[in-house]
Amino acid sequence: MSLETTQDSHLLELVCPAGTPAALKAAAEAGAHSIYCGFRNETNARNFPGLNFSEKELNAGVKTAARHGANVLVAVNTFARAGDTELWTRAVDAVAASGAHAMIVADLAVLDYAATHHPNLRLHLSVQAAAATPESVNFYAETFGVQRVVLPRVMSVEEIVRLNKEIDTETEVFVFGGLCVMTEGRCSLSSYATGKSPNLTGVCSPPGDVDYQENGGTLSARLGGFTIDCFTQGETAGYPTLCKGRFQAEGETSYLFEDPVSLNAASLLPKLHKAGVTAIKIEGRQRGKAYISQVVKAFRTAVDGLREGKTSEEEVSAMLASMTEGGRETTGAYKKIWR
Amino acid sequence: MTLQPERGMFPPILQRALRFVPPPPLGFVLTRAVRRLAHQRPDLFDRLDAYRHAHFIINPIDLPHVFRLIPNGEHASVEMLPRKDMPEGTARISGPLIVLLGLVDGTYDGDAVFFTRDLVIDGDTDAVLALRNTMEEADLTPAELLGFKGEVRKHLDATADKTFAKMRAYLNAPQAST
Amino acid sequence: MSTVELSLGPNFFNWPNEQLVDFYARIADEAQIERVYVGEVICGKRMPFSDKVFPEIIERLQAAGKTVVVSTLALPVTVRDRKSIVELCEWDGLVEVNDFAGVAKRKGKPFAAGPFLNVYNEGAAQTLVNMGMESVCPPVELPMTSIETIAKAVPDLDMELFAFGRLPLAVSGRCYHARAHKLHKDSCQFICDRDPDGMDVTTLDDENFLAANGIQTLSNTVHATALTKDELIEKGVKRLRLSPHSLDMVAVINIFRDLAEGRIDGEECAARLRALPLPGQLANGYLTGKPGHLWLVD
Numbered sequence: 102m103s104l105e106t107t108q109d110s111h112l113l114e115l116v117c118p119a120g121t122p123a124a125l126k127a128a129a130e131a132g133a134h135s136i137y138c139g140f141r142n143e144t145n146a147r148n149f150p151g152l153n154f155s156e157k158e159l160n161a162g163v164k165t166a167a168r169h170g171a172n173v174l175v176a177v178n179t180f181a182r183a184g185d186t187e188l189w190t191r192a193v194d195a196v197a198a199s200g201a202h203a204m205i206v207a208d209l210a211v212l213d214y215a216a217t218h219h220p221n222l223r224l225h226l227s228v229q230a231a232a233a234t235p236e237s238v239n240f241y242a243e244t245f246g247v248q249r250v251v252l253p254r255v256m257s258v259e260e261i262v263r264l265n266k267e268i269d270t271e272t273e274v275f276v277f278g279g280l281c282v283m284t285e286g287r288c289s290l291s292s293y294a295t296g297k298s299p300n301l302t303g304v305c306s307p308p309g310d311v312d313y314q315e316n317g318g319t320l321s322a323r324l325g326g327f328t329i330d331c332f333t334q335g336e337t338a339g340y341p342t343l344c345k346g347r348f349q350a351e352g353e354t355s356y357l358f359e360d361p362v363s364l365n366a367a368s369l370l371p372k373l374h375k376a377g378v379t380a381i382k383i384e385g386r387q388r389g390k391a392y393i394s395q396v397v398k399a400f401r402t403a404v405d406g407l408r409e410g411k412t413s414e415e416e417v418s419a420m421l422a423s424m425t426e427g428g429r430e431t432t433g434a435y436k437k438i439w440r
Numbered sequence: 441m442t443l444q445p446e447r448g449m450f451p452p453i454l455q456r457a458l459r460f461v462p463p464p465p466l467g468f469v470l471t472r473a474v475r476r477l478a479h480q481r482p483d484l485f486d487r488l489d490a491y492r493h494a495h496f497i498i499n500p501i502d503l504p505h506v507f508r509l510i511p512n513g514e515h516a517s518v519e520m521l522p523r524k525d526m527p528e529g530t531a532r533i534s535g536p537l538i539v540l541l542g543l544v545d546g547t548y549d550g551d552a553v554f555f556t557r558d559l560v561i562d563g564d565t566d567a568v569l570a571l572r573n574t575m576e577e578a579d580l581t582p583a584e585l586l587g588f589k590g591e592v593r594k595h596l597d598a599t600a601d602k603t604f605a606k607m608r609a610y611l612n613a614p615q616a617s618t
Numbered sequence: 619m620s621t622v623e624l625s626l627g628p629n630f631f632n633w634p635n636e637q638l639v640d641f642y643a644r645i646a647d648e649a650q651i652e653r654v655y656v657g658e659v660i661c662g663k664r665m666p667f668s669d670k671v672f673p674e675i676i677e678r679l680q681a682a683g684k685t686v687v688v689s690t691l692a693l694p695v696t697v698r699d700r701k702s703i704v705e706l707c708e709w710d711g712l713v714e715v716n717d718f719a720g721v722a723k724r725k726g727k728p729f730a731a732g733p734f735l736n737v738y739n740e741g742a743a744q745t746l747v748n749m750g751m752e753s754v755c756p757p758v759e760l761p762m763t764s765i766e767t768i769a770k771a772v773p774d775l776d777m778e779l780f781a782f783g784r785l786p787l788a789v790s791g792r793c794y795h796a797r798a799h800k801l802h803k804d805s806c807q808f809i810c811d812r813d814p815d816g817m818d819v820t821t822l823d824d825e826n827f828l829a830a831n832g833i834q835t836l837s838n839t840v841h842a843t844a845l846t847k848d849e850l851i852e853k854g855v856k857r858l859r860l861s862p863h864s865l866d867m868v869a870v871i872n873i874f875r876d877l878a879e880g881r882i883d884g885e886e887c888a889a890r891l892r893a894l895p896l897p898g899q900l901a902n903g904y905l906t907g908k909p910g911h912l913w914l915v916d
Contacts, residue, residue: 121487121577141487150566151487151573158483180738183764184771210741230736234694236703236719243722255791260695283835284693286736288788289759290828293837293910296903298759300738308565321822325909328821344788349820350798350830357794357819357830389576434791 112407113370114380116174116273117397120152120387125162127390129169132401136166137174137205138386144192145176146207146229147386148303156195163200172202178227179303180208190214197222205251206230207286212245225273226250229286229299233260235267242270249273251382253284254364255434258372265377274373276366277396277421278384280433282344282359290343294325306342322346330361365430367417370403373435396421448536448558448611449502467507470518473585477578478513484578485513491570497529500537511571531563538607543572545581545604622850622878623857624871625653625778627755628689628714628732630660630786630831630861632810635671641862642675646682649871653857654679657689657706659716659732660789661832662699663806685712692716692734693789693833712752721749728752733780734789738764740771747775754778755859758785758841761907762853769854776856781843782870783861784816784829784836784897785910794830803833814864815897826898827911839901839911842891844884847877865895885915 117133119125128136139145141153154162163173175196181189189211196204197219204222206212207229215222228251232238241247249271252261256274265272283290285299292298295310306324314321320332322341329346330339339345339361348357364384366373373381381404383396403417478485485492488511498507506526508519521527533540539558561568583596626645633641645654656676658665679686690703694717707713707723715721716734730753737743737756746754753776756765769777793803795810795817810817816829816836826838843858850858858874860867873890876882882890888900903912 121573123577123579149569149573150489150491151570151577155483155486180736181741183739183760183767186739186741208736208738208742209745210739213741213745230718232718234700234717234719236694236700236722237717240718240722253791255693255695263697282792283788283790287693287734289757289785289910290787290835292759292904293785293787293828296907296909300736300757301759308569311565313560325911327825327827328823331822347822348827349822349824350794350817353798354822355798357798358790358792358835387573390579 111404112374113378113404114273115397115400115404116380116382118278118383118386118388118393119162120147120149121390122154122158122162122165124386124388124390124393125173126165127394128397129166129171131394131397133169133171133397135172135174135202135380136162137176137382138162139176139178140192140195142188142192143182143303144179144189146178146227146299146303147176148179149308149387152387156199159195159199159201173199174203174205174225175199175201176205176227177211178205178207178229180229180300181210182301186210186214190218193219193222203249212241212247216245220246223248226270227286228253228275228281231284231286233264233284235264238264238268238270242268249379251275254281255284258369258376258435261373261378261435262376271379272377273380273382274366274378275364275384276370276373276381277400278363278388279342280359280362280364280384280431288344294327294343296325306340311341360431362431364433365418365421366432366435367400367403367421368414369432369435370407374407448538448608467518467520469586470507470520471516473587474509474511474516474518475514476587477580477585478516481578482513484574485511487574487577488570491530491567494530494564494567494571495527496567496571497526497532498540499523499526499532499534500540501534502536529563531561531565531567533559533561533568535559536611538604538611541582541604542608544575544585545600620851622847622855623652624650624874624878625687625857625859626651626655626867626871627780627783627859627861628655628657628659630784630834630836631814631816631864632661632664632808632832633814633864634811635667637814638668639671639675641867643678644868645871646678646684648868650875651684651860651871653685653687655687655689655714655730655732655859657714659689659692659734660834661793661810662691662694662696662702664808664832665698665702687712687714687730689714689732690716690720692732693791694719695791721746721751725749730778731755733757733786737768740768743768743772743775747772752776753857755780758787759904759910762845762905763907765855766853769856773854777854778857778859779843779850779855780841781858781860782874782891783840783863784838785841785901785904786834786836786861787828787910788835790833790835793833794835795832798830806832829897837901837910838898839913840891840896840898841904841910842888842900842902843905844877844887844902845905846883847880850878863897865897869894 114134116135117128119136119138166173177192193215203225205225205227207227224247226241226247231253233253238250251273291305297307299305310325318334321328322330329341344358345361399417492512496509505520510517581597582600583593676686690706694700714730714732716732728750733755755778758780796803796806799809810832816831819828821827829836877887904910
């Protein structure tokens with residue numbers, strides 16, 4: 102396919118999200134090298150109402166992307182429900198039939214099925230599998246032939262450098278968007294409050310379990326009945342994602358787990374490239390095409406600038422200023438001080 | 441006072457004037473528009489899935505009327521009702537008209553205004569999310585929704601775009617996300 | 619006749635060495651329990667301390683006739699963390715892996731899988747059984763229907779149910795004890811030793827919610843599986859896992875021993891547990907696929 106040729110022309114592969122065919126088109130037009138998406142069911146970790154692709158839409162999306170020289174990666178990255186694994190195996194068959202470039206997988210059962218029934222289907226290990234050590238990455242590579250691993254957002258650049266020295270698998274890292282502060286695929290906070298979680302149902306802090314309560318000028322955001330945050334008049338109310346709420350511990354109120362910030366590692370692109378990273382990933386399949394278009398353009402500029410040794414940091418920051426949650430950003434775990 | 445509107449609200453004098461617009465014709469026009477869309481883009485209504493039967497109450501808080509949308513494909517209906525007759529729906533979306541319009545034409549990123557206080561959601565949030573994501577995919581311009589084609593559509597949309605932008609500035613509405 | 623065994627899970631908290639030694643000495647001498655998991659699973663930084671006492675703890679437990687399983691880290695990060703997994707996986711006895719790094723190292727030799735390893739269905743379980751897994755304690759959010767499906771589809775696998783303790787909900791690269799005390803993870807002063815059952819995290823309305831333990835987040839509630847012996851056997855559960863807390867664990871073990879041997883039902887089990895100084899309210903919602911913080915009686 103086009104990957105060999107595109108790999109020659111860019112130092113970092115830009116992997117962009119699409120929650121709808123319209124967003125896929127927007128990402129392709131904005132210069133994405135690869136676009137990831139999922140089916141409209143529980144097999145993918147962004148299982149929100151009205152979002153994602155039917156099989157027919159995926160087939161068409163692969164063609165749309167190809168016209169712009171982009172590859173499609175399909176996320177079948179939740180953990181199959183016991184006794185009901187056909188939904189997942191059927192999704193694997195559909196990806197194989199669609200002509201998509203690769204499938205993003207986390208569950209052993211799905212990996213095993215894909216490796217056995219579609220040995221030519223390229224496999225990427227989802228961030229939901231949280232493989233962060235050479236031992237675990239090599240395990241997936243040797244057992245299932247996984248060719249790329251999406252790294253958990255808990256790793257520092259130094260750790261990525263060290264990891265890349267000990268594995269032959271390609272690595273892909275998140276550089277922009279929502280930030281999971283807990284290790285992905287190892288977090289049941291959402292189901293503890295609501296009964297639904299990324300691993301069980303493909304959603305985190307689901308909107309259907311959120312309610313707001315106005316009380317004397319303050320607005321309480323609750324998830325599954327638990328108050329996650331409070332806002333006074335005029336304060337911006339962020340989405341009440343459990344791990345980004347305000348809690349009390351040791352007699353103090355704070356954003357104990359993580360401030361309501363989003364990840365922006367644009368300034369680290371040169372370092373990530375030097376660390377041996379193959380691809381950079383933008384989070385946000387639930388975001389609109391306007392957002393996707395703007396973020397993809399900004400990062401494409403940055404990636405293209407790398408070749409000329411430009412850092413493009415200020416340019417990217419300016420382009421993205423309004424796109425982050427509450428306007429605040431963090432480089433996350435990539436800089437070790439975060440811990 | 442009326443010239444310093446609050447965060448995207450229509451000035452009260454205009455709100456009062458709008459009370460004299462007769463409701464039924466607009467509902468009729470919008471019903472036809474949604475049914476036409478169902479014919480052209482059945483995929484959008486598949487995307488809504490079970491929520492095509494939901495009753496969405498669209499509540500422009502600066503107008504004297506509310507809308508009830510049932511996006512059930514070729515049986516879809518849009519009714520315009522006086523605020524005092526506001527029905528119970530599956531979900532209700534309330535906000536200044538300019539913000540609601542900005543959501544339809546993609547001016548605002550859903551995530552940016554959906555869960556801020558510029559927009560208030562009551563009832564089944566999942567239904568609203570399904571509607572929001574479906575509108576994202578629909579990629580509609582106001583003139584397109586109303587069935588205009590070709591140059592007329594382009595002209596109308598360009599005019600609407602400019603007018604809405606001016607109105608957002610004038611009404612002190614949130615900035616566009618794009 | 620079928621029986622339900624008991625096991626004591628690995629201790630999640632940063633207890634001083636004297637407390638660890640005393641705790642396991644009492645388990646060895648007084649507790650009627652078949653299996654004991656021993657080892658640090660949460661934070662590699664605690665290992666240089668506890669590693670000094672674990673050999674004598676293991677010896678003491680084995681001398682008392684308990685099956686000892688060595689547990690390994692859930693989230694290895696540093697070179698030292700990784701080395702610890704490699705070394706422990708060379709152990710001749712049974713090893714519990716909590717990360718796929720351990721599966722890779724243990725391949726071929728029998729191992730147990732802890733709740734940090736994502737085994738959500740029979741396909742994943744069978745794949746791991748083919749690699750040597752002989753026992754699994756599935757992730758705590760997994761409902762009983764799924765656990766039963768796995769147990770019945772993979773009969774050579776010992777199904778171990780997380781049956782008592784604050785629920786291990788998440789792990790992170792960040793240390794919340796350090797963060798709450800405005801310290802940095804690399805210079806944390808081992809501040810997590812102040813909270814032998816985790817640091818209480820409440821909501822803005824002072825509602826009990828979670829508990830932090832270094833890089834780990836637990837529930838504030840104490841999960842308790844109060845199914846009867848017959849129900850457990852019928853659903854394919856071979857063993858109940860009790861997770862250590864600072865209260866009288868021998869008393870907890872005795873209560874579950876009575877449950878496992880059919881002398882008391884779930885209701886009485888819960889009532890007797892409530893008489894103990896539990897670190898939180900009882901909960902069991904996860905078993906029926908409901909929010910994990912709920913306590914539901916049928």
